[in-house]
Amino acid sequence: MKKLTYFYYNEFINYLNRNKIFYLISVLLFVLSMAVGYSLVSVEDIESINDQTFTPIEDWDKPTQFVDLFKHNFIIDLGCIIGGLTFSIYSAIVNLINGMMVGYVLRLAPTGIFMLGIVPHGIFEIPSSIVAFVGSLSVTKIEINLIKGVLQNGKTFKGELFNSRDLFKDVLISLLLVMILLLIAGFIEAFITPDLLNWYIG
Secondary structure, eight states: OHHHHHHHHHHHHHHHHHTHHHHHHHHHHHHHHHHHHHHTOOHHHHHHHHTOOOOOOOSOOHHHHHHHHHHHHHHHHHHHHHGGGGTTHHHHHHHHHHHHHHHHHHHHSOHHHHHHHTHHHHHHHHHHHHHHHHHHHHHHHHHHHHHHHHHSTTOOHHHHHHHTHHHHHHHHHHHHHHHHHHHHHHHIIIIIHHHHHHHHHO
C-alpha cells in the first residue's frame, strides 16, 4: 500500500513539474479575467444589490442538486479540456468567462453572502477551472506534436504519438483532478451552502 501511495505521489509531483508553465498561464489568465469582471461592476449595481432582501432557500433537494451541479460544472470543464483541439482558443474563452463571473460576483455580492455562499465551494470549483485549462493546453501540445509528425521531415505521426505519452497522461490526471475538485465543490454547494445562507439570512 505504501509503495502504491508513493508511486501516485511521485506521478502527481512529476505532473506538476511538467506543467508549471501551463499552471502559471492558467492562473494568470484567470486572475486577469477576474480583474476585468471586478471592474465591470458599477456603483449603481452595488447600490441595487444592497437594497435587495434575501429570502431563505426552500424546497432544496440536496442529492438531486448535488448531481445536477456536478454534471453542469463537469460538462463545462470537460468541454474546456476537449477545447484544446481548437488550439485552446475555446478553452481560453471559457476560462475568461469563468474568471470574469467570479470577479463580478466578488465585487457585487455582500460580504456575508459571498463568504458563506460562494467561498466554501468556490475554493474547489475555481481550481477545477484552472486545472481544466491546463488539461486543454496539454491537448493542444499533443495536437501540435502530431501535426509536426505529419508535416515535418524527419518526424512521423507514430513517433510524435509516442513522444507525447506524458502529455496524454497529463490530460488524464487533469481530468481526474477536475472530477475530484468538482465532487467536493458540488457536495459543499448542495449540502452545506444552503444551510449556511439560511443561517446567515436568519
